[in-house]
Amino acid sequence: MKRKLYLGLLVGLFWLLRGSEVFAQQTDHKKSGQGFEHVHALAMDAEGRILFLGTHTGLFRSEDGGKSWKKVTLSAKHSHLDIMAVAHDPRDPKMIYVGTHEAGIFKTPDGGTTWGQANTGLGGLDVHGLALDPNVPSKLHAAVREKGDGIYRATDGGGKWVRVDDGPGGEVKVLTSVNIPTGMGGIFLYAGTSEGLQRNPDCF
Amino acid sequence: MGGLPANRTVNGFAVDPDNPKVMYVAMRDGLFKSTDAGETWRRTGGELKNLAAVGINPKKPNEMYAATMDGKIYMSADGGMKWKKQQ
Numbered sequence: 001m002k003r004k005l006y007l008g009l010l011v012g013l014f015w016l017l018r019g020s021e022v023f024a025q026q027t028d029h030k031k032s033g034q035g036f037e038h039v040h041a042l043a044m045d046a047e048g049r050i051l052f053l054g055t056h057t058g059l060f061r062s063e064d065g066g067k068s069w070k071k072v073t074l075s076a077k078h079s080h081l082d083i084m085a086v087a088h089d090p091r092d093p094k095m096i097y098v099g100t101h102e103a104g105i106f107k108t109p110d111g112g113t114t115w116g117q118a119n120t121g122l123g124g125l126d127v128h129g130l131a132l133d134p135n136v137p138s139k140l141h142a143a144v145r146e147k148g149d150g151i152y153r154a155t156d157g158g159g160k161w162v163r164v165d166d167g168p169g170g171e172v173k174v175l176t177s178v179n180i181p182t183g184m185g186g187i188f189l190y191a192g193t194s195e196g197l198q199r200n201p202d203c204f
Numbered sequence: 205m206g207g208l209p210a211n212r213t214v215n216g217f218a219v220d221p222d223n224p225k226v227m228y229v230a231m232r233d234g235l236f237k238s239t240d241a242g243e244t245w246r247r248t249g250g251e252l253k254n255l256a257a258v259g260i261n262p263k264k265p266n267e268m269y270a271a272t273m274d275g276k277i278y279m280s281a282d283g284g285m286k287w288k289k290q291q
Contacts, residue, residue, distance in 0.1 A: 036275035039256040042216065048263030053271060066269055066277035066290040090221065090262060134221070174217045174257075179224045180241055190227070190242070192214030197229055197242060 036060070041174070043086040045111075046093040054083030059098055061112065074098065074106045074115045085130040085175070089137045097158060099127030099142060107158050118158035123148020129175025131189060133202075141189055141202065143172040151175075151189075151204065164204040170195030177202060207245030209233050215273075216257035220265045228284060230255035230270060237284060248284050 041054030051062045053069065058081055060069040074081055078100075085099035094111040097118070104119035105127055119125065122144060129143035138157040141164075144150060151165040170193035178188050178199075186203035208214075208229065216230030225241040228248075235249030235258060254272045261267035268280045270287065277290040 042257035042259040048261040
């Protein structure tokens with residue numbers, strides 16, 4: 001009876017391992033065969049030299065106007081990152097921020113050579129929009145979905161985030177600070193959403 | 205915000221850094237441009253459709269880039285009127 005049980009367990013383990021191997025092969029094939037798969041964001045650095053593309057399969061950069069692309073590695077820890085937002089500092093071409101679907105916000109101070117996470121204070125890690133204030137680039141707003149959803153603000157280049165608003169209705173696809181004074185001491189935040197384009201003064 | 209297709213998803217958004225009242229919206233329906241901070245919109249970009257994102261070269265705001273949802277990249281050198289596929 002015991003021998004039969006062991007044999008059954010061994011056969012079950014074999015099929016389980018074989019199944020996971022086949023699944024891994026299919027996943028790799030899917031990744032390599034479909035390039036970007038789905039594009040979420042596009043932005044150019046402050047010098048107008050490098051294009052960044054945020055996609056379902058990661059962050060890519062192009063130095064020839066989008067004709068050829070190289071993948072940018074943000075983190076050795078995260079093998080797959082879905083890049084939802086890309087924002088660049090208008091005064092410092094080497095300072096770039098990205099928002100990801102699963103690991104929050106990453107920031108590079110050196111044009112993409114080294115990256116660090118900048119998530120302190122965020123209630124969740126599904127970041128769908130990231131906007132730099134063009135007048136004060138250390139002031140950012142981030143749109144978070146699902147857990148801890150809402151609009152967050154950092155005034156120190158992403159060092160510490162504070163939730164400031166519930167955010168617009170619908171799913172945020174893109175968030176941008178636009179240098180149009182509100183008359184109340186701030187400028188306007190524009191959000192592209194699943195319910196259209198919405199705008200709000202950024203002085204929450 | 206008259207002139208944009210109603211109740212449709214806005215996937216991408218870009219602003220002219222020299223004149224922030226000039227802005228662009230990327231949608232499944234194509235590319236739309238406003239010159240009055242979003243009060244009114246008109247379609248531009250010819251036959252471009254299924255757009256996921258749009259971007260502007262901050263040094264040369266007439267140079268624009270657009271990406272379709274499936275990853276095709278287009279470039280315009282005339283502020284979004286004519287577009288050329290890049291790959």
